[in-house]
Amino acid sequence: MEKKPSSSLDYALVFGALMLLWVILSGKLDAFHLSLGLISCAAVTWMSGDLLIGAGSSLGLARRMVRLFRFLNYLLWLTWQIVLANIAVFKLAFAPRTAWQPHIVWHRTALTTDLEKFLLANSITLTPGTVTVRIFGDMLCIHAIDDVSAAGINGEMDRRIAHIFE
Amino acid sequence: MVISFLSALLILAGLVFFLGAGVGILRFPDFFSRMHAAGKGDTLSTLLIIAGFALYQMRDLGDSEASVSAVLVALKMLVIIAFLYIASATSTSALAEAGWEDGNDPVIAPKHENRLAGPPESRTAAADLNRNSTHDSQP
C-alpha cells in the first residue's frame, strides 16, 4: 500500500473497532472463532484501513479522544433535537393545512471537509422541520416545512460541528 | 419490575411517534414534506421501540448463566440503533435528492419567495456548481 502515509495508529484503531464489532456479532469467545475474527479483521484493515478514519491525518491519541468525547456530547444534543423534531412532526401532522408553509431555503456553510458536511446534512435532516435536499459545493438546499424551522438554520449547528473537529 | 415498566414506556412512546409519522405521510401535500414524516418519525420511533426491548433484555442481569447472552442481545440491539442513527438520515437525504433529480416539484406556500431555482444571491454560480457536480456520482 503506497497510497498515503496513514499512521499505524489509524490502522490500530480501525482494527480495534472491527474486532469489537466481530465479538459483538459472533458472540462466541472460544479460540476458533476469535482466530477467525483476527484473520478477517486483519485482512479488512490491510485492504481498506485508511477508509474509515480520515486518511493521512496525523493526530495523536489524546486529540482523538477529545474528538470522540466531543462527538458523543454532540450526539446527545442531536438526540434531544430528534425528540423535539418528532414532537414538531406530530403536531404538524394533526395541524390544519394552513399551519404548513413548505418552502426551500439555501444555507451557505463554512465547513469544508466531506465528513463535516455529511454530519451537517444529517443533523439538519434530523432536527425539527428541515430536510437537506442537496449539497452544491458549500451551499445546502434545505426544505423547511414552516417559517419557524427555517429560521432555525442560522449557523449554530455549523459552529457545533466545527467545535468537534478543532 | 421498574425496568419492565420503563421499557414499556419507551415502546409506547415509539408507537405514538410512529402514529404521527403515519398520519404525516398520508396528509402532507408533497413529496418533500412527506420526507419530514418518513425521515424523522420513522427514525425516532424505531430507535425508541428497539431501545425499549434492549432495556427489557437487561432486566435479569443477576442470573449468572443467562446474563452473557442477554447482554449480547442488548449489544446487538445497540448496534442496530447505532446503524439506524447513521443510515436513516442518510437514506432520507438520498431519497430527497433523488426526488429532486427525478423532477418532483415541492409545493411552495403562498407568500413565500420561490427559491427553488437557486440560492437568492447568485443563481448562475449555483448553476455552475450544479453542472460540475452532476458528474461526481460516477464511480
Next chain:
Amino acid sequence: MTFEHFSIGVGVALLLLMIPAMCRIVMGPTTMDRIVGANMVGTKTTVLLVIIGVIFGKVDMFIDFALTYALLNFTGAIAAARYLRHKGRRGIVLASTSEESVCERA
C-alpha cells in the same frame, strides 16, 4: 399481563400503524413516494422481527435477522435513489423551466 402479551399487542399496533405507509405505496402519485413508503414499512419490519423474537423467546436468533434486514433495507433505499436520480436528471436546468412548472402548481 406478561411482557409477552404486551409484545403481541405492540406488534399488532405496529402492523395497524403501517397501514398509512402502505396506503402511500398504493396511492403515491410519484415513484419516489412509493419508495419512501416501502422504506418506512421495511424499517418497521426490523422492529417486528425483534418483537417476534421476544414472543417466541428466541431473541438471540431473530436479532440477527433484524440486523440483516436493516442493512438490506438501507441498501435497497440507496440503490433505488441512485437508480432514479439517473433516470430523471432534471437538476441541470435551474433558472427558467422549473420555475414555471412550480408556479402553475402552487
